[in-house]
Amino acid sequence: MKLRAEIDAKQVRIVALDLPTSWNLAAPADEFTSRMFSAVNNMMLDVLAAVARKDYEDRRRRQSEGAARAKAAGLYKGRPANTSRNAAITAMLRDGRTWSQIMSATGCSRTLLAKLTREQRDPSASQSAMS
Template identity: 45%
Template sequence: MFIRAYLRASTADQNANRAENAIREFAAQQGVRIAAWFRENESGTKLDRPELFNLIEQSEQGDVLLVEQVDRLSRLGESDWNKLRGLLKSKGIRVVALDLPTSYGALKSTDGVESFEGRMLSAVNEMMLDMLAAVARKDLDDRKRRAAEGVARRRAADEDKPAEQKGYQGRRVDADMHANIVELKKAGKSYSDIERLLKVSRPTVARALKLAGMIGAA
């Protein structure tokens, strides 16, 4: 059994050092060794991720794909997630995620994997993996929806103003950018860090966090 770790960052400048440290600590606690690391800067909403598919290509039956969180593996829609999950299953790759404790058993010996207990654990793990993948996608969709709702509210408020006071010109909010701002803030980045990494202005950062209900942190 080989364990391959997968690190995904959603923007070109965002690094995955924090996730790597968490995975290394987890592997040490579990007493296992990571054979290879695969890193890429791609959106989790895209199925076409070269390094992920490179990892899958190198893997064999019983190998483990290790991620920090399920959303690092997928923020895919249902159809694309089913394709990815089907590919992993056909290759016999077992997914272990730090936020999915039911998956930890895959790091143990494969002896007895066909036992009743083993099959039950595998079934429960697949169900939980599906659930977390769906939650990850819904979280992203909710962020985009809140951003769009914020635009709609501003447009509606602007309509009631006299022409000379109208300030909103219908500029389309970049929902993906807002989602990235929120994700970086959740990862502990400061306003200045986010401005530098995403090359956006402070008002843009503040607007995105306000729409997401996260305003107030420095």
């Protein structure tokens, strides 16, 4: 709805080739006709936005269902860990380098760094995270 409010505030008119009711917005018309076509177009935009959102959610749901089925069948294991990078990060942690230094040197995320720090402190944590 934020985008819709911005469109209304700037009085932008959306004209689509495959939406004939939008063509009338481009042509000058009387006040009543202009408001009528504006209302119809706003309704169409709302419907199209709802359909697009539903389609997006359906695709995401199907993707996660497929991944869950593949995991259950033992076919999907996710992205493998970058063991050489993780070993370098662990060595830097042992050497006492700061997180900022490690992140800039390796390009790793703060989340990965926290995970490797936890695993270094408690090696059993990496085994429980894998299960």
